[in-house]
């Protein structure tokens with residue numbers, strides 16, 4: 237026999253138990269209602285993919301270089317696979333494989349895995365709500381996508397969430413900007429932090445995102461992509477800003493906004509919760525990606541989307557005191573001291589009639605069952621003792637807001653309960 241040991245969830249992961257899991261349920265429900273109202277359909281894709289699928293999010297990104305949970309399976313020869321670190325590459329791979337008609341508008345609620353240093357709001361398994369829309373470059377779609385994420389926060393009651401936007405240009409105007417940025421950074425290499433002094437050529441844009449004081453100071457006057465946009469990128473960016481203003485989405489421009497994945501072109505955006513500590517206050521972000529479908533073997537297909545970290549959104553809700561959780565309660569609790577058959581049959585009948593119901597087990601005492609009824613949060617208790625069982629009746633008692641006990645014929649219980657529960 238192996239020694240008994242005590243196991244815990246792996247570092248950087250966590251369990252979500254009821255009633256706290258109710259907040260997750262409600263968050264997904266609010267999100268699904270919101271995006272389905274805008275024509276997005278649920279996509280479920282595997283939790284792992286060919287490693288190369290996720291490599292396409294950018295060879296130079298931390299996600300690929302340091303954080304991927306990759307492994308070889310038992311195939312012959314073994315396949316190199318990785319757990320999903322983000323949702324976009326999976327959805328675009330699925331799009332390329334199945335070629336649904338365009339525009340393709342998808343939503344997902346799925347776990348993502350990143351080998352990061354765990355801390356408040358940063359986990360090795362987190363859960364993302366996201367949408368991806370493929371098939372058009374129309375900047376009004378950018379407005380729709382950003383507006384939907386803003387609407388989610390609003391719907392949840394969050395008030396202190398701000399939106400920053402930027403344009404990262406495209407394959408036409410990015411190269412010249414990149415060259416100008418490299419020139420600028422090379423001239424100041426000695427003033428950059430240790431990490432970025434050596435990575436100027438691999439990913440110069442990332443230096444703009446560095447939080448180290450040296451890099452912040454050295455890049456204060458760095459060239460900005462928005463000053464280098466080509467005609468079509470500039471026009472699209474202007475249209476996005478106009479659209480956000482017209483549809484009442486508050487935003488500020490941040491020419492230094494660079495995101496952690498390399499597929500972005502044109503519009504990028506990030507939402508921050510002011511109620512959270514700044515290192516983990518990004519509650520959602522996304523942008524356009526011009527070349528991702530092509531890099532996964534599909535036809536050139538523009539796309540845009542966002543990912544929104546559920547844990548961070550829930551932390552922000554807590555910090556702002558706007559609990560999205562609906563406590564897990566049932567409408568009716570059946571107390572049965574006559575042998576349990578009434579509890580068994582009544583709960584089944586109630587549930588079949590669409591009324592939530594629970595009961596106690598193990599033929600416990602009347603007192604213990606009544607305590608359980610109270611704890612359950614139910615509105616109504618149905619009580620069956622030997623006397624009621626014998627006479628074919630059920631005692632019905634309101635548990636909240638007072639009210640007397642009444643007796644109901646067994647075959648009229650469902651109707652009576654329904655009447656009592658009516659608001």
Ligand code: HAM
Nearest residue numbers: 322324358359362518519520521522523541542543545
């Ligand atoms: P991302 O910014 O890497 O973008 O992640 C999206 C959101 O997931 C973040 O804003 C944050 O709320 C949450 N998040 C990320 N990493 C963690 C973590 N370790 N712990 C807790 N929460 C985390 C993407 O993943 C892109 N796929 C978004 C996108 C969709 N772009 C276009 N379409």
